[in-house]
Amino acid sequence: MxxxxxxxxxxxxxxxxxxxxxxxxxxxxxxxxRWPTALGVAVAALTVFDLRGGTELAALTMLMSVVYLGAAALDRRRFAWVVLLAGVAVLAFVPTSSEVALSVGFLAAALVFFVVGAARGGLRKPGGLALQSVGVLAFGSIVLAALYVDPDLGGFLVAFALLGHAAWDVFHYARDKVVARSYAEWCAVVDLLAGAAVLFVLFTT
Structure with missing residues (x-):
């Protein structure tokens, strides 16, 4: 036995x-x-650490849409990662407490990308420069409005922009155009988790 x-x-x-x-x-x-998802979860956790109301994510939300425009302007999908890293460096090392200044700065970069893309004939490409310009205007308007209204309302607007951009990411991930699929996946995870975190903070404080 x-x-x-x-x-x-x-x-x-x-x-x-x-x-x-x-x-x-x-x-x-x-x-x-699935490394973009894993990286997105980690970045989202760092982003929302010590989150106070949501408007402090305004410039980051603006950057997300500018990344798409930059990739469309040069018609280089992986260039999205380059624009992102440059933007994150600005967010990390430029000593400013003004989300307005950073957001306006990213809008200025978007204008440069638009001019470059238009000169390269990008406006004739369906779903490219023209669509991404509309995206920057739409998300940018929401972000700027969030910075000039009541902080709680501004937080809700930022959350709305983040969740809306998550849907934008999913759309481009499914189409597999404009940006690298790895970037669209990463961005969707960050946007979704950050937007949900903003709503959680607003509803629980």
Whole structure:
């Protein structure tokens, strides 16, 4: 009886040993394939840490739409990551407490991208420069309005813009155009989680 019990336990151990590498490879493969989602969750967590009302995310929300315009202007999908990193560097290292100044600065960058894209004939491309310009105007208007109204209302406007941009990301991810799919996936996760976090803070404080 003891020998039989030992044999069964050894069989289970061997089966577990065989499953462990497979499980490890499964998680590794998942992270390798869905790294934009994992990165988006991490960035969103850092972004909403110590969130106070939502309007402090106004400039970031503006940047998200400018990234699309920059990629469309040069017709380089992976250029979205370059614009994002440049914008994040500005957010991180420019010493200013004014979301208005940063948002207006990103709008100025959007104007430059529009001029460059138009000179390259981007307005003739369906779903490219023209659509992204409309996106910047729409999301930019909401963000700027959020900075000039009551802080609570401004927070709701920023949350609305973030969630709306998450839908924008999903649309472009499905179409697989304008920006790299990895960027659209990452941005959708950040927008969705950040927008939800803003609403949570507004409804619970």
């Amino acid at each position: 003891t020998d039989k019990h030992t044999f069964v336990n050894e069989g289970r151990d061997r089966a577990a040993d065989r499953r462990s590498p497979q499980a490890h490879r499964g998680w590794t493969g998942l992270l390798a394939h």
